[in-house]
Amino acid sequence: MTWLKDVLGTEKAIIAMCHLMALPGDPYFDSEKGMDYVVEMARKDLKALQDGGVDAVMFSNEFSLPYLTEVKTETVAAMARIVGELKSDIEIPFGVNVLWDAKKSLDLAAATGALFVREIFTGVYASDFGLWNTNVGETVRHQQRIGAGHVKLLFNIVPEAAKYVADRDIESVAKSTVFNNRPDALCVSGLTAGAQTDSQILKRVKESVPETVVLANTGVRRENLVEQLSIADGAVVGTAFKVDGKFENHVDQARVKAFMDDVKAFRQR
Incomplete structure (x- = not known):
């Protein structure tokens, strides 16, 4: 049994993405509609995800495109406001992801009570x-300093839109990451959000670190969830829950429910 059962309530857990709209300072922020609109759209998506039956939710600044690797203070402040305003509506375990800044993600988690x-x-x-x-090394020391x-x-070891500078096979990456850093989970991704995670790569990672939680991080859909969840311990799902399955759209509760019905059927096998 993994920590997924204790923290998220089930094995083969589905962590749903609540993608936040562009925020103040982002190139595509709608200053006319402002932050109140961003909060309300996040609330709408959260409700659709929860009512659809997902196991957990992760808030991310998905539309802060193009992403920074050192995120600005205004982004973290905006995300903290959103999660804070939604806190009374959150009924399931939640996490946060400040793309792509590990220390800022931990800062946000400490401020909001996120679990991952x-x-x-x-x-x-x-x-x-x-x-x-x-x-x-600095990131995990920062985690301890702030009481988090x-x-x-959750270590993403196949970053979207990126490739290791060194020529390393995925088994070596997985094994050394686990040995040196003791991650709670490894996330295996496709090229971009919504792109299917290669099942063979997923299998190679899981077989190389069988005692570590491995999550399919992108591209899990109803059509492939049995294949992916037969290998992975769970999945992070975003695009598949959107209207028409398109990344830029908001969440479609009917799609969420249909997906989760299939997941629950898979768990009962």
């Missing part, structure tokens, strides 16, 4: 955002 964060904690990458470096030691760390 997903981030790029390790590695050096050539990415769409430039040369992308990390400092996991209980927050589960």
Whole structure:
């Protein structure tokens, strides 16, 4: 049994993404509609996800495109406001993800009471955002300094839109990440949000670190959930829950319910 049962309430857990609209300072922030509109859209998506039956939810600044690797204070402040205003509506375990800044994600978790964060904690990458470096030793020390030691760390080891600078196979990455950093979970992704995680890569990661929670991080849909959940311990799902399955749309509760009905049937096998 993994920590998923204790923290999220079930094995083969589905963590749903609540994608926040562009925030103050972001290129696509709608200053006319303002933050009140962003909060209300997040509330609408949260309700659709919860009513659809997901196991947990993760709030992320998904539309802060293009992303920063050192996120500005105004972004974290805006996210804290949103989660704070929604706190009384949150009925399931929740996490946060400040793209792509591990320390800021932990700051937000400490401020809001989030139970987990997903981030790029390790590695050096050539990415769409430039040369992308990390400092996991400093990050986990920061986690302890701010009293967030209980927050589960979900390590994304196949970053979207990026590739390791060194030529390392995925088994080596998984094994060394687990040995050196003791992550609570490893997340395996496709190229972008909504892109299917390669089942063979997922299988190779799980087989190389069988005692560690491994999550399919992108592209799980009704059509492939049996295949993916047969390998992974759970999944992070965003785009599949959107209207017409499109990344830029808001959540469709009917799609969420249909997906979760299939997941529950899979769990009972």
